[in-house]
Amino acid sequence: MDIASERETALGRLESLVRIESPSLDVPASEAIADLLGRWWQAVGARVRTVRTGAGVTFIADLDGAGAPALLVGHGDTVWPRGTLETDLPWTVDGDTVRGPGVYDMKSGLVVMIAAAERLAGRRHRAVRVVVVCDEEIGSPTTQDVLRDAAEGAALAIGFESPHPDGALKVGRRGSTRLKLTVRGRAAHAALDPHHGVSAIDELVDQLVALRRIAADPQLATEVLCNVGAVRGGGRTNVVPAEAEAEIGLRFVDPHTEERVLEAVRGLQPIREDAAVEWTVLSRRPAWQAGAADEALLARIARRAEPLGQQIEGRPAAGAGDTNQVGNFGVPTVDGFGPRGGGAHALSEHVLLSSLEQRIDLLEAVLLTEEQEHEHP
Numbered sequence: 001m002d003i004a005s006e007r008e009t010a011l012g013r014l015e016s017l018v019r020i021e022s023p024s025l026d027v028p029a030s031e032a033i034a035d036l037l038g039r040w041w042q043a044v045g046a047r048v049r050t051v052r053t054g055a056g057v058t059f060i061a062d063l064d065g066a067g068a069p070a071l072l073v074g075h076g077d078t079v080w081p082r083g084t085l086e087t088d089l090p091w092t093v094d095g096d097t098v099r100g101p102g103v104y105d106m107k108s109g110l111v112v113m114i115a116a117a118e119r120l121a122g123r124r125h126r127a128v129r130v131v132v133v134c135d136e137e138i139g140s141p142t143t144q145d146v147l148r149d150a151a152e153g154a155a156l157a158i159g160f161e162s163p164h165p166d167g168a169l170k171v172g173r174r175g176s177t178r179l180k181l182t183v184r185g186r187a188a189h190a191a192l193d194p195h196h197g198v199s200a201i202d203e204l205v206d207q208l209v210a211l212r213r214i215a216a217d218p219q220l221a222t223e224v225l226c227n228v229g230a231v232r233g234g235g236r237t238n239v240v241p242a243e244a245e246a247e248i249g250l251r252f253v254d255p256h257t258e259e260r261v262l263e264a265v266r267g268l269q270p271i272r273e274d275a276a277v278e279w280t281v282l283s284r285r286p287a288w289q290a291g292a293a294d295e296a297l298l299a300r301i302a303r304r305a306e307p308l309g310q311q312i313e314g315r316p317a318a319g320a321g322d323t324n325q326v327g328n329f330g331v332p333t334v335d336g337f338g339p340r341g342g343g344a345h346a347l348s349e350h351v352l353l354s355s356l357e358q359r360i361d362l363l364e365a366v367l368l369t370e371e372q373e374h375e376h377p
Contacts (some may be wrong), residue, residue: 010111010356011093013040017076017107018100021085024077030056030134033076037061037132040114044121046130053142056134060150063117065127066369068155071331072113072128073147073322075136078102079345088347098341099350108351109160109338109359116363124369129154136322139178139283144325151329156297158366159323159335162344167355169301169314170336171294173327174225175252175287176320177262180245180280181207183233185272187242197240201233203275204244207268211248214264221261225251225318247282251318254287285320288327297332304365310358337363 022029041061080101091100131150188197233244252258341351
């Protein structure tokens with residue numbers, strides 16, 4: 001396949017993926033993504049299968065090759081609801097820039113995987129295993145065991161999340177815990193009988209303030225990021241609200257900070273008499289602190305990049321992803337192998353076609369065995 005045809009194929013595949021709007025927990029969408037990936041990977045000789053969980057369908061492919069497999073990690077879900085493609089973020093191609101829901105996070109990474117695999121046909125390359133989960137954007141609550149099974153026996157793992165803005169890979173990630181705070185109070189008329197009510201919303205606000213203090217306590221926590229991402233409760237201004245809830249995302253640089261903060265949160269008590277509070281862990285990813293094996297993998301990738309005229313660097317990332325899990329399984333791991341672009345989770349989401357092509361070149365070089373490395377231009 002010549003360069004122009006390959007670019008056209010890659011762009012067409014990216015459009016096909018983006019036009020399957022696939023918000024987390026949309027089971028039919030995850031099925032459609034897995035079916036499309038299955039056709040592509042079967043065409044290059046891979047054995048494909050799916051795993052169904054409560055969140056949807058996860059795709060797995062195995063491509064035979066030399067030695068223990070390289071695990072390629074991705075996800076098919078996005079943060080965007082159905083309809084975004086037709087309203088706020090339509091598919092557009094403007095020169096080198098491609099826009100659309102999920103192009104950057106991370107459907108372009110899925111295109112990099114299959115395009116590189118096609119180039120390996122008839123050449124000696126390492127074995128490849130692909131896992132594309134269906135619920136990464138909500139913390140992979142149902143697919144962590146699937147990831148663990150897929151990582152079993154892998155020689156290395158590469159995550160296809162977006163890179164740092166300058167294209168650097170991600171080696172190490174903050175831990176991420178998602179909490180749900182549920183508060184129950186007692187309803188009453190807000191004017192005629194307010195003292196008999198217990199405001200769940202007021203209690204919720206005070207509990208969130210207490211959480212902020214815990215996260216900011218330098219004696220307890222180190223660089224904790226705390227985001228209250230959703231708040232729900234009440235309904236009428238003349239009724240003291242009986243129920244309220246919030247969802248909170250916490251990010252930790254190390255497991256010790258995470259343990260201390262979560263212990264302090266579990267110890268929080270209701271401030272108002274007759275109020276009840278309940279903290280629930282929705283998902284939890286441990287901090288991935290890069291070790292010598294991860295750094296060695298980064299160095300190897302950088303060496304493979306040099307003949308391509310690419311300079312590869314790596315450093316830790318603030319965000320969490322599935323490589324938090326894989327990096328803690330003892331598998332040498334890097335992430336951020338997706339193309340450059342920007343606007344993840346924002347209406348400015350876009351990817352650069354030129355970077356997508358560079359990542360395909362690099363992944364091909366990484367997957368070739370040492371004997372065939374010299375064949376790569």
